[in-house]
Amino acid sequence: MKKIGVLTSGGDAPGMNAALRAVVRKAIYHDMEVMGIYNGYQGLIDGKIVPLDLGSVGDIIQRGGTKLHSARCLEFKTEEGQLKAIEQMKKHGIEGLVVIGGDGSYRGAMALTSKGFPCIGVPGTIDNDIPGTDFTIGFDTALNTVIEAIDKIRDTATSHERTFIIEVMGRDAGDLALWAGLAGGAETIVIPEEPFDLEDILSRLRSGHERGKKHSIIIVSEGVMNANQFAELLKEHAQIETRVSVLGHIQRGGTPTARDRVLASLFGARAVEKLMEGQGGLAIGMRNHQVVDYSMTEAFDGKHEADLTLYKLSKELAI
Known part of the structure; x- marks a missing residue:
């Protein structure tokens, strides 16, 4: 493959940029050419394809976001769209493709592989929801962003003696x-993988108040419900007044942590290998601190499982 x-x-x-850098430089090290495709699958269909050299990926390992940009593409979900993409790659002499993204991106990569065009998936998503890998690129950075926000919100919660969601x-x-x-030492965590017991949460809040605790932090995952809905539940069932903070897209941005940069570099290099x-239809991941590759179908047909030992521990420590 050239x-x-x-x-x-x-x-x-x-960390997406760090993965891109690794793909480009690993390939060039092995005397291969690399073509960068802008705007995801939409750019692939539209032919937004340019050569990348060593300088193209200089000074990006520390940058958040993605130099190649990203876009949703409904057309690529169709047979016609996929054939257009393959024609563009043939036109530019591309023999294989590295796709950096989440499960939806993997489905597109698998569709191309099934048509005889080898693709390798690199997991890039802050959600850490790709089956088959312990961690995804971006999760650690987003996690630290959330923790920083929790720490700051706790200062205000303490000062005003309030419960924050x-x-x-x-x-x-x-x-x-x-x-x-x-x-972040949250008193309550609400996640999709574990049904929450509202009475237990209220009991914990009352118990803390009785022993003199004047503030609480409740973390709610968007996969359960939004924070305003949860605030209404507390008000309706216990007349507890709360303040809500929705962190939103701030969680996606920022300089990638050292962990994400290393993970991205390892994943990008393995994808090129x-x-x-001559392989395709594979996803790259991390299991037990080792870089692995496995069938991409496992990544989007499997089920993500949260580590519920952490959930149990959080409840024990938040008494």
Whole structure:
């Protein structure tokens, strides 16, 4: 394989640029050409494809977002759209593709692989919801962003003696809420993977108040409900007044942590190695601190599972 392409798709995640850098430089080290595809699958269909050299990915390892930009593309979900994409790659001499993104991006990559065009998936999403890998690129950075916000909100909660509800991202996965809640010392964590007991939450709030605790932090994952809905529940069932903070897209931005930069570099390099071996339809991941590759179908057909031992521990420590 002499020429490969690379694109980023779906929601941006800190560390995507580090993965892009690794793909480009690993390929060039092995005398391969790299073509950068702008605006994800939409750019692939539209032919927004340019050569990338060493300088193209200089000074980006520390930058959040994605240099190649990202976009949603309904057309690519169709047979016609996928064939247009393949024609563009043939036109530019691209023989294999690295796709950096989440499960939706993987589905697109698998569709191309099934048509004889080898693709390798690199997990880039702050949600940490890709089955088959312990961690995804961007999760650690987003986690630290959330923890920083919790720490600051706790200062205000303490000063005004109030209960704050903080809504975090994660789609249908509770990892961000779970890890941030434990690390931030939250009194209550609400995640999609574990049904919450409203009476237990109210009991904990009352117990804390009785022993003199004047403030509380509740972390709610967006996959359960939004923070304003949860605030209404507390008001309706216990007349508890709360303040709500929705962190929103601030969680996606920012300089990637050292952990995300290393993870992205490892994943990007492994993706190139797999294409060099002539393989496709694989996802790259991390299991037990080792970089692995596995069938992409496992990534979007499998089920993400949160570490509920952390959930149990958080309840024990928040007495």
